[in-house]
Amino acid sequence: MPAYYLVYFLLVDALSFPRLGQWEKSAWTVPIRYRGRLFGVEHRKMGLGIFAPNLDFGARSSGTPTVQAEQDAIAIANQIRAATAAAEPYFQWRAEQAVSTSKLNVANKSDALFDRYIYFRDSFHRLTEEATRRQGERVVEESSPSANVKFTSVFVPSQALRREANWNAQAAIEAFFSWTEHAFIHLAILQGRLKTGTDVAQLAEADWKTKFKVALAVADARTKVHYDALLDLRAQVRNFVAHGAFGKRGEAFSFHTGAGAVPVLLSSEQRHRFKLNGRPAFEERTAIDQLELFLQFLWSGPCAPAQNYLSSGLPSVLTYAMDGTYTSAMQSVADMDEFVQGFIRQVDRAADMEWW
Template sequence: MRNDLPPELEKVREKAWRAIGPVKPVDDATQAEQQFLFNAKRTNAGRKLPPQHLVYLALVELLGFRDLGRFEKLAWSIPVDFNGCAFLIEHRKFGVGVFAADPEKEEGDARTIVTHVHKLVKAAKPFFDWLAAKAVEDSAVNVTNKSASLFDRLEFLRASYRAKADQAIAQKDERSVTEGINSSGGSWQSISYPAYRLKAEARWLGLSAIEAFFSWTEHVLIHVGILRGTLITADAVAQSAEADWPTKFKLVFDLADPHSKALYDDLLIVRKELRNFVAHGSFGKQGEAFDFHSSAGPVPVLLPDRLGGRGFAFGQISSFEIENSLVTIDRFIAHLWDGPRAPAKIYVQDYELPLIMTMARDGSYAKAMASIEEMTVFAGYLAGEMDNAANMDW
């Protein structure tokens, strides 16, 4: 049981005890068969318990129920007393549940236990919020890593774009002719060119690929920043997650390096002229939303640039090649995983491991980032430990 609760949470603990009602810790008067701990079976009612971590934190951390500890395929086991009889609330490999000596006879009691646990979890919400805030304050957190999944999306869209563009080229000379008779008895003919539609579809896929690239980099740059020691606290990670893309880029790259600076400038052009065109309503690649009337016909007008201080301005539409943008993206990816950043790829992309902030502070990541060999051993060991934990192979 936590003894470091602030005074205002003591009332939450009192409310939690009222919520748990007749469910209490076992004592010498609790009735249980001799082999109850090993023979107890899952009840159907127990399948409707709240998520396992909420159950454990409320019962053990807040109220002080006893956890009997780990066993094979068992993460934790909490014996409880309900009307003088013993039950187990356990997190086994196939989920959290309520376990009884005779589930058929005790199903009703198990259902009542589940109802009170739900009331307990609801009453304990301020305690959960306090625990979360304290963990973030102490940087005792893991940062979720979805880098490999986001990169897979980018690769899929990029490959789909190129396949569609190749198809458009292969069918550039094809045409489809449709003929018929109209209501007046006259004949009509319609000619279409499949390549036009294929080009449009290729462009949509290309735009989506570029969107996917920036989504991936918004995520992966923070993770590489943690591994390289630029971010070592949960608060710094939270602030960086809310920062703009240029700020995230600078977590990983030194703009004094000419290659990094050139890529940075090129990607900013891609982001402004193409990505923002899609993200902000597709008015125009450069912000043109109006055509003003003139003796020469319609002339594009650029929308105001809030960052640059530009008002409405005379515009000129320029072409922007998706393929060039994707080539720039390929150059960036190669540069990201080059040199001192190469070990990060093993951890972030190949294994897609969560970033553990305590390891950022204690030097574990700094040691692993020393070489590809160090990171390979480190990431492999960590992945193995996580697999064992997931399988409850203690």
């Protein structure tokens, strides 16, 4: 069967079938008659199905279907699949209509994205500490392929550990900016700055700078300091990745002169693609510290109430942005905590299809 909402739109909205309301462990039921026999297309807690009625007045559950009922249900399902495929233009129109309003929930993946940053950040610290602890360690291996030849190799564990630590730091930085791209959208919604699906879609397609400015007040001096620092770091990381990872400063070439080997840097500027001088390369520990300072700043200011909401996994409801519900909840951390707990209970009841 197609997704439950497509079946609902097909039968109820497009074809005007009657619909029965919510019932215990059931969101909706559409009664249909197939070759003179009655069936119900029903969205239950365990999923969408086609059910034959149990005509026993004392029954508390569906009975075992007959062979005929099973054959009919298969035929009905096939017709629903075919009709759903044919109704694709209608579904597309419905999606466009829905996005233009505030009657939407915006998926909140902030917690999972932030956990990825935490994982790589903690791995960086762990590997760095281990590298420091094993700084003086050397692993010496000797081999003699023949009587007159002897090879000695020395492995320095701390060097390998620092290299792995830097890999994790770079992954943490990328994960952090991935999280901010998502979190800034939800921060903007919670502050009432995005109120329709169209607003959200436009900001989602915008660059990082725009997302930051919509979510946070860059006019504030302290915010501007963090904005400039993060923007500079992001540009360096992006250039490092976008330019084939030749080097943190884009050092892809070198040529020889009387001064020695001279690096040629790839530039992101369209008018000057190559440079001999550029900004200093970012240092991993300093970059991670900078990210942590921003997080401390973010969750200690006006956006502090939003921290619990973003980590809750609850969707951002544009209706709440429109009617002022979020504005009230953002007044304090306590107000937001109370709102989140109530919202979670509401979501749990809906997931369990407990309507009363």
